[in-house]
Amino acid sequence: MLYPQSSSSRAMISLDGFWKFAPDVNDDGEQRGWTHQLPADREIAVPASWNEQYQDLMYFFGTGWYEREVELSRQLRSERIWLRVGSANYLSTVWVNGTEVGRHEGAHLPFVFEITEHVRWDGPNRITIRVDAAIAADRLPPGDVEHEQIVGFKGQYPNNYYDFFPYGGIHRSVTLITTPMSFVSDIRITTGIDGTAGKVKAHVGLSEGFEGACTVSIRGTQCRSSVKVHRDGADGGKAVFDFTVPAARLWCPEDPFLYELEVRLTDEDDHAIDQYVQSFGIRTVSIRGVELLLNGKPVFLTGFGMHEDFPVLGKGISPAVIAKDFNLLNWIGANSVRTSHYPYSDEFLSYADKHGLLVIGETPFVGFVRSHYQGTAILNKAKRVITEMIERDTNHPSIIAWSLANEGDTLAPEADAFYEALYSHAKSLDDTRPITIVNCVDVEKDVALKHYDFVSLNRYHGWYEQAGRLDEGCRILSEKLDRCYEVLGKPVMVTEFGADAVAGVHVDPPEVFSEEYQAEMVTRQYEIIRQKPYTIGAHVWSFADFKTSQTPSRVVVNRKGVFTRDRQPKLSAHKLKALWGGESR
Numbered sequence: 001m002l003y004p005q006s007s008s009s010r011a012m013i014s015l016d017g018f019w020k021f022a023p024d025v026n027d028d029g030e031q032r033g034w035t036h037q038l039p040a041d042r043e044i045a046v047p048a049s050w051n052e053q054y055q056d057l058m059y060f061f062g063t064g065w066y067e068r069e070v071e072l073s074r075q076l077r078s079e080r081i082w083l084r085v086g087s088a089n090y091l092s093t094v095w096v097n098g099t100e101v102g103r104h105e106g107a108h109l110p111f112v113f114e115i116t117e118h119v120r121w122d123g124p125n126r127i128t129i130r131v132d133a134a135i136a137a138d139r140l141p142p143g144d145v146e147h148e149q150i151v152g153f154k155g156q157y158p159n160n161y162y163d164f165f166p167y168g169g170i171h172r173s174v175t176l177i178t179t180p181m182s183f184v185s186d187i188r189i190t191t192g193i194d195g196t197a198g199k200v201k202a203h204v205g206l207s208e209g210f211e212g213a214c215t216v217s218i219r220g221t222q223c224r225s226s227v228k229v230h231r232d233g234a235d236g237g238k239a240v241f242d243f244t245v246p247a248a249r250l251w252c253p254e255d256p257f258l259y260e261l262e263v264r265l266t267d268e269d270d271h272a273i274d275q276y277v278q279s280f281g282i283r284t285v286s287i288r289g290v291e292l293l294l295n296g297k298p299v300f301l302t303g304f305g306m307h308e309d310f311p312v313l314g315k316g317i318s319p320a321v322i323a324k325d326f327n328l329l330n331w332i333g334a335n336s337v338r339t340s341h342y343p344y345s346d347e348f349l350s351y352a353d354k355h356g357l358l359v360i361g362e363t364p365f366v367g368f369v370r371s372h373y374q375g376t377a378i379l380n381k382a383k384r385v386i387t388e389m390i391e392r393d394t395n396h397p398s399i400i401a402w403s404l405a406n407e408g409d410t411l412a413p414e415a416d417a418f419y420e421a422l423y424s425h426a427k428s429l430d431d432t433r434p435i436t437i438v439n440c441v442d443v444e445k446d447v448a449l450k451h452y453d454f455v456s457l458n459r460y461h462g463w464y465e466q467a468g469r470l471d472e473g474c475r476i477l478s479e480k481l482d483r484c485y486e487v488l489g490k491p492v493m494v495t496e497f498g499a500d501a502v503a504g505v506h507v508d509p510p511e512v513f514s515e516e517y518q519a520e521m522v523t524r525q526y527e528i529i530r531q532k533p534y535t536i537g538a539h540v541w542s543f544a545d546f547k548t549s550q551t552p553s554r555v556v557v558n559r560k561g562v563f564t565r566d567r568q569p570k571l572s573a574h575k576l577k578a579l580w581g582g583e584s585r
């Protein structure tokens with residue numbers, strides 16, 4: 001799926017800003033005609049969760065209705081008009097001028113509907129979006145599965161089971177996009193290395209019925225090629241191009257060089273029809289023995305698990321928060337993050353491409369339990385989300401691996417076939433990246449990890465186990481890591497280790513919930529992990545404090561951040577910076 005772009009042939013109109021909003025407390029908005037006129041209840045900001053914008057919406061997990069109007073220039077009458085929502089949690093329905101134009105299930109990934117035939121040119125167009133944010137066991141991530149959960153806290157409120165707040169709303173940008181009648185519908189780029197040259201393969205998707213020439217070039221190089229496309233030709237609306245880039249500048253954290261692939265469509269008379277420019281990096285990622293290789297060289301992933309979370313915004317994205325987080329990742333000396341526990345925004349990943357951050361892209365499959373493995377309903381829904389995630393993100397050089405699940409019940413016998421099916425599906429869509437899932441149970445009884453390219457572990461020795469006994473916790477962590485490698489013989493990534501610390505609480509000798517205890521734990525355990533010959537990374541949990549459901553073990557928020565929720569450093573941030581050789585400022 002192509003990210004919105006304005007060009008000589010395309011326009012974008014941002015619909016971010018203030019929308020009319022009404023909570024559908026009786027879930028009867030449609031019967032009350034809200035598809036045609038929303039009661040002028042209140043205004044709300046997009047993109048952002050609704051929860052923290054109004055006190056009475058903080059614990060509203062129902063359905064919210066959004067409405068706004070937009071007038072379009074008659075200069076666009078010859079174009080196709082699309083409505084794109086970057087993400088909305090969870091079930092969305094869209095109407096234009098009272099006519100339903102589409103529905104989408106799932107948060108954290110975009111959806112696009114063509115609205116050309118529903119647009120008015122003689123006045124304002126009313127756009128209505130209904131967002132159902134209910135917590136349910138058949139949603140991804142699943143809620144309300146306390147009766148089966150293998151980790152997590154009983155009786156948390158709300159009972160969404162996963163350890164982050166179930167925010168509702170339109171969390172990423174809403175954009176009107178125009179394209180010509182015939183247009184470039186998709187671009188998928190894979191790269192390789194041959195000596196000092198880069199190998200680039202581009203699969204270009206074309207809108208149905210296009211006839212003319214498709215010309216692809218890589219800006220700043222001699223790479224250029226054209227193919228004739230026939231309306232009903234055997235090419236079936238796509239064209240494939242292979243290029244060799246001599247003396248290629250390889251994408252890597254030290255030099256995150258991005259090339260630009262330009263796709264141009266022209267008609268039989270060589271008149272320009274459409275143009276799209278896709279940035280990409282020439283790099284390879286692979287597993288060799290117990291090493292993770294980037295461009296054939298071993299790399300160790302040092303960094304964090306994170307969340308898209310900020311005060312007032314909730315899960316809404318903000319360029320300022322993205323800029324701040326990357327500045328702090330650079331400051332502390334991290335080279336990678338995991339998008340725990342769902343696909344992050346296009347904008348975050350594009351920033352990672354430009355700034356050389358290595359990313360493990362994760363699905364929103366947190367905490368699957370045994371009942372999810374029965375039948376095919378959840379499996380098919382999960383496969384669809386994997387397809388949407390890979391189609392959206394495959395061109396990001398920053399994404400160097402996929403994580404298909406976090407802390408599912410991988411002891412249940414049915415988990416074997418379930419997670420093998422997820423692995424096979426993802427591999428069929430993308431065989432250029434290693435794939436993992438994140439384990440939280442005894443690896444000797446885990447039935448899923450054997451299908452994956454490397455093992456990811458969440459381990460809290462010194463916190464949830466051996467609390468207050470850091471020496472014992474560190475010893476057991478070391479032993480458990482060795483046992484994991486002995487049993488599975490695969491590279492090991494520790495995706496989570498850490499402790500809660502309430503900023504400002506100082507206790508010596510260190511005790512749990514103090515900054516001293518967290519600092520000692522994350523630095524000592526990072527060193528233990530780093531020194532193992534079979535580990536490929538260590539991600540502290542977590543980058544910043546973040547909002548969760550209410551339970552007795554959450555001091556308003558999850559306090560395992562090395563930064564506070566508003567991004568101020570705790571003692572552990574300074575200690576990790578010293579250990580990781582972060583920016584000297």
Ligand code: GCU
Pocket residue numbers: 163164341406407440458496541558560
């Ligand atoms: C789990 C889980 C995280 C959670 C963390 C914690 O491992 O993956 O989502 O926040 O532990 O309990 O802090």
